Amino acid sequence: MNDLRQRFQDAGQGHVFRFWSDLSPGSKEVLLAQASQIDLDLVALHKGLLASGHSDGDDTQFTPPALFPARPVGNQVKEAEKAKARGTQLLKEGKVGYLLVAGGQGSRLGFDGPKGMFPVGPVTDISLFAWHAARLKAAAARHNSAARWFVMTSATNDTATRTFFGEQDHFGLPADQVHFFSQAMVPALDLEGRIMMAQKDQVFLAPNGHGGTLHALATSGLLRLAMDEGIETLSYFQVDNPLARPACPLFLGLHSLASAGMSSKVVAKTDPHEKVGVLGTANGKLSCIEYSDLPAESRDARDDNGDLVFRAGNIAVHALQTEFVDRLTRDGFDLPWHLARKKMQVMGEGGQTESQPGVKFETFIFDALAKSKTSVTLEVQRELEFSPVKNAEGGDSPATCRKSLTTMFGGWLEHADLPTPERGADGTVRLEIDPGFAEDEIEFLERLPATPEDLGGGSLYR
Ligand code: UTP
Numbered sequence: 001m002n003d004l005r006q007r008f009q010d011a012g013q014g015h016v017f018r019f020w021s022d023l024s025p026g027s028k029e030v031l032l033a034q035a036s037q038i039d040l041d042l043v044a045l046h047k048g049l050l051a052s053g054h055s056d057g058d059d060t061q062f063t064p065p066a067l068f069p070a071r072p073v074g075n076q077v078k079e080a081e082k083a084k085a086r087g088t089q090l091l092k093e094g095k096v097g098y099l100l101v102a103g104g105q106g107s108r109l110g111f112d113g114p115k116g117m118f119p120v121g122p123v124t125d126i127s128l129f130a131w132h133a134a135r136l137k138a139a140a141a142r143h144n145s146a147a148r149w150f151v152m153t154s155a156t157n158d159t160a161t162r163t164f165f166g167e168q169d170h171f172g173l174p175a176d177q178v179h180f181f182s183q184a185m186v187p188a189l190d191l192e193g194r195i196m197m198a199q200k201d202q203v204f205l206a207p208n209g210h211g212g213t214l215h216a217l218a219t220s221g222l223l224r225l226a227m228d229e230g231i232e233t234l235s236y237f238q239v240d241n242p243l244a245r246p247a248c249p250l251f252l253g254l255h256s257l258a259s260a261g262m263s264s265k266v267v268a269k270t271d272p273h274e275k276v277g278v279l280g281t282a283n284g285k286l287s288c289i290e291y292s293d294l295p296a297e298s299r300d301a302r303d304d305n306g307d308l309v310f311r312a313g314n315i316a317v318h319a320l321q322t323e324f325v326d327r328l329t330r331d332g333f334d335l336p337w338h339l340a341r342k343k344m345q346v347m348g349e350g351g352q353t354e355s356q357p358g359v360k361f362e363t364f365i366f367d368a369l370a371k372s373k374t375s376v377t378l379e380v381q382r383e384l385e386f387s388p389v390k391n392a393e394g395g396d397s398p399a400t401c402r403k404s405l406t407t408m409f410g411g412w413l414e415h416a417d418l419p420t421p422e423r424g425a426d427g428t429v430r431l432e433i434d435p436g437f438a439e440d441e442i443e444f445l446e447r448l449p450a451t452p453e454d455l456g457g458g459s460l461y462r
Contacts, residue, residue: 004035011040012047012194019200019351027201034203038187038195046186046361047193049337062289062298063281064309065377067266068254079254086256087249090233091143097231098136098147098246099217099320101210101365102129102161102239103154103183108391109398114157116239117164118389122402123432128389129164131242133171134436139247140173142439148231149178150222154207158182181220183212188344188360196358197347204346209362210238210316211335218329227322234325236318236365241388243404244317245439252319254376261324261372265317267382269308272300277366279312279377285370288314312377314366315386319376328371335363384408384440409433412444 008014016035023031072080090096106115116132119125126134133149140147153161162180165171170178185205187195196204213236217223226234233252237244245251248265255263266279277288291299294310301309340360348354369375380386387404390396409431413420421431438444 001032004032007040008035011044013040013043016195016197016203018197018349019347022351023201031201031203034205038203043187043189043195046189046337046359049339049361050189050191050193050359061283062294062310065279065281065286065312065375067312068376068378070268070379070381079257080250083253083257084249085253087251087253088143090252090256091139091247091249092145093230094145094148095230095232096247096252097226097229097234097322098149099152099213099234099236100132100149100239100246101152101213101236103152103157103207103210103212104239105154105156105207106240109389110392114153114161114164114239115389116161118398120242120389120398120401120405121432122406123430127164128239128242129161130168130171131435132237132239132244132246133173134434135439136246137171137173138436138439142443143247146177147173148226148229149173150217150226150234151178151180152183152213152216153180154183155185155205156207179222179225181216181222183216184208186361188346188358190356190358196344196356198345199347200351204344204358206360207362209338210365211363211367213365214320214325214329214335214368217325223322223325223329227326231322234320234322236316236320238316238388240390241315241317241386242401242435243385243387243408245385247439251317251376251378251380254378255319258374258376260319260374260376261321262369263319263372263376263378264312264366264369265315265378265380265385266312267315267386268379269311269313272308274313276313278310279314279366279369280310286372286375287370288364288366312379313382315380316365317385318365320368324372328368335367337361337363403428406431412438412441415441416445416448418448 005017008016069076102114102116104115109115111118116129117127120128120131136147136149165178186208188204188206190196198204235246235252237246251265264279269276269278275291277290279286280289282289298310303309340362342358342360343355344358345353346356383404387401388396389398389401406429410420410429412433421429423429438447
């Protein structure tokens with residue numbers, strides 16, 4: 001104990017034990033256990049970054065990536081067909097595993113529980129987790145293979161997530177095919193670089209960002225398990241986007257044909273002022289350029305077609321080779337740290353909970369793109385693949401997400417000459433097609449019964 005306290009003292013973090021004499025024996029144990037897990041070298045690195053005022057990944061020279069377009073033309077049509085065939089083959093051979101990140105705190109949404117439990121079905125109110133699970137289950141049935149699903153949580157929501165999956169019988173997926181693992185947590189610092197306290201006996205810890213996925217996957221042993229089971233590609237997606245299509249043959253196929261280590265799906269940014277990060281090369285390395293880092297000249301530049309040059313809006317959908325992840329994590333590869341300045345509810349000097357400005361430290365998955373020798377960037381249609389639930393209200397909220405789902409499904413019905421539901425009193429249509437019924441419009445049309453009467457009283461859509 002003395003040794004540990006001395007190490008904190010030497011690192012200028014002795015205040016972590018400030019309330020020691022007030023603590024019960026049990027609380028002392030809690031604090032010691034937590035403190036012994038803290039990497040003080042990492043805290044010192046974070047303190048240095050804070051003092052220098054820079055993120056670890058600051059860059060200045062930008063170029064846009066080559067895009068495979070959402071609507072292929074000329075030779076690309078053949079290329080897309082070939083890629084779809086390759087992707088389908090990989091899915092059939094069970095070489096694809098699904099990697100869902102759900103370790104975030106969902107602070108903007110303000111939902112009490114893991115974000116994956118948030119009800120998103122426009123009619124059924126099924127949760128985001130259930131929505132994704134239905135898609136994976138359907139993909140497994142379509143390709144006659146297993147849906148091996150790796151779900152990343154964090155200490156803040158691990159138990160609640162596992163419990164929810166258990167209560168819902170893993171949404172009909174075999175329990176032994178769903179694997180949970182938890183990302184690491186790192187201390188938040190105050191503006192002077194001192195570790196913040198959440199309670200008298202608890203350090204204020206926050207998840208280390210979605211970049212923590214790769215290390216956590218490796219250290220949990222699940223990367224090895226995936227490789228041993230013949231999984232070559234991990235299809236990465238985020239819990240808050242129900243339009244994500246983790247079993248997309250085109251994307252998986254393009255990634256495979258290019259022998260890429262890590263690839264991305266993007267949506268076209270049309271308004272230069274939309275505050276979304278764009279994929280691009282920064283000082284020679286592919287990554288995601290924050291809206292605020294892109295100089296106005298690059299941000300506003302347009303090509304001969306009038307499209308934005310930097311339009312590859314990041315939607316955090318990736319394909320990663322397991323071998324690539326293995327190589328990165330085996331060599332002790334570290335992703336750059338990003339600083340997020342926020343007000344936090346912490347334990348103040350006087351032993352009262354109070355709101356204080358502080359800094360959280362996160363790594364981002366897209367920074368791993370820099371390590372991939374080859375990478376495919378596939379542009380997809382925003383209205384078909386991206387509508388996240390981030391905020392409680394306004395843009396990217398439950399309301400906009402449900403509207404996106406309803407609008408997409410409405411389009412499918414219209415093209416199939418099927419009646420769409422009446423508008424409700426509030427002027428909105430509530431419509432939901434079982435996410436397990438069809439991956440996209442093509443499959444929806446293929447699977448439709450011969451006549452609308454055969455729909456069985458609307459059991460396919462509600
Ligand atoms: P966001 O960056 O939108 O964060 O995460 P969030 O935690 O969901 O919400 P806010 O910012 O607190 O409001 C995008 C995705 O990355 C995951 C989230 O669960 C979400 O699927 N994520 C984020 C993690 O898994 N771990 C993290 O440390 C951060």
